[in-house]
Amino acid sequence: MSGGITPTSPGEILELIRSGQVTTRRELQDLTGLSRSTVALRLAPLIANGYVRARVRRSGSAGRPANALSFDETGKLILAADLGATHGRYALTDAAGTVLAESAGELSIGSPPQTVLRTVIRRFRDLIRRTDRPVGQLAGIGIGVPGPVDYARGRPVQPPIMPGWHDYPVAAELSAAFDCPAFVDNDANIMGLGEMRTHYREEASLLFVKVSTGIGAGVILSGRPQHGVAGAAGDIGHIRIAHPVEGRRCACGASGCLAAHASGAALARRLSDAGLPAVSSLDVVRLVHEGHPDAIEAVRTAGSLLGEVLSTAIALLNPSVLVLGGDLVLTHEHFLLSVRQAIYERTVPLATRDLAIAGSQLGIRAGVEGARHMVVDEVFSAEAVDARLETLETAGG
Structure with a gap:
């Protein structure tokens, strides 16, 4: 022995x-x-x-x-959803990750939670109907939202762009709708989990940063997202930058936040004020691809600002991988090179010597893939399985 x-x-x-x-x-x-x-x-x-x-x-x-x-894995179904500020992606998979049905659509995360969750439940039921699989095979539900989350309780915590969602029982409502366990986490956390388990399984640590309508980060250590005491770990969009532009207020109500200067929503507002047709972060990407110099300059500046903030995170965590995801990454070298340059300029060589900096490989599927892994980790952990078997044994007499 x-x-x-x-x-x-x-x-x-x-x-x-x-x-x-x-x-x-x-x-x-x-x-x-x-x-x-x-x-x-x-x-x-x-x-x-x-x-x-x-x-x-x-x-x-x-x-x-x-x-x-x-x-x-094949007989255990998982419902996964990645909710962003303006869109949602939904998937029905088995525990191995085989996608049985998937859909996506516009979504306003600023709507009341009851309204948004009705949409999520309707989308989930539609996926189940399309596959004709029995609901009794559902092992669990995983969902990501763009704000801090009390992971143990499955409730958002004062999310700046989700008014009315604070302390709302998201996990409990989904669990009751489908009679199975449900888990909720920050969207950057589940995206980072998806990237690590799919492409960086051998790495010890990964920092995932999402830059779309807002900015958020997921810290993955030893294969698990880190949530912090109040669920705010990785909430870097509200870090104050060194030289903020006066008048640019953040969704949280403060001035000088990184998100108010470098997020997709902030860039879209700035370009729109300059007379360019930009409403969303994807409009910013389109303008960059069309070669508009103001859009290119705005994206490069945003990358530099993000790199300045991330240099502190790199020095503190010394991760092996930094993965950048979200809409602005679709501008390719304009954004990525600016982030990389700012990090290298502001961080000692020892912290970046073994650091890989890359764009997301999973892209728009990072969130639902990470949500699946979250469910598998929880539902099939030793503790959960032993508790389930004990319940079955008791029920069987």
Whole structure:
């Protein structure tokens, strides 16, 4: 048993299988030091309740075929939503990430939460109808919103661009609508989680920054988003910049916020005041692609301002990856190079020596992909699985 980890529950056995650390009963015995009979006892409820598949895996050599163990992902459905300031993206997937149905549409996050959540629920039900999958297969719901979130309670916390949402029971309302667990987090957190699990799984830390209508960041350490005491970790859009322009007020009511100078909404207002047709961050991107010098200059300045703020975060966290996402990244080198240059100019070489700076690879799907991972992490954690199995055992007498 020397060096073994000796799990004490079926849920911990499932974590070993889900992570790929073990793929057979023999590997499970060798890793944990448990006897064959004990391994069989721990696996029995996992197999019986659809958590684990056990299939005969034959090899080319003579001898007894091995029982291949794998997490049964296909029969467990997840509803995921990424809500932005002006749009929403919705997906129905299985636990493995296979997309069964997906949709997107305009959305005003400034509307009352009851109104927005009615839209979300309607969208989710439409996805289920399109796939003709039983609602009973739903494992959970994951949703991202553009504001601070009390993750443990599933409630937004004083989100500046979401009036009326403070302390609203978002997770509880979605859970009641579909009779399954629901989880809510900040949109930048779930985007960062999606990027890390898909493209940077081997990295120790990742900082994700979203620049669209507003600005927010997700800090992913050891594969998990960091929320802070009040859910405000990564809320960099409201950091005061060194030399603010007078009169540019933020949605939070303060002056000098980064978001009031470098967000897509701020740039659109500035270009519109200059006589250019810009209402949204995507309009800013369009103007840059059309070669308007004022738009290009505005985006480059925004990148420099963001880089100044991020240089402090880079020095403090020393992450291995910085991923930039959101609409302004679609301007490509105009924005990315400005951010990179500002970081390198203001940060000691040791902090950036091993830092990779890149645009989002998942793009518009980062949020729903991260929401899926959030649900899988919660619903299939050792604690959650053990609690579920205990409930089933009690119900079964």
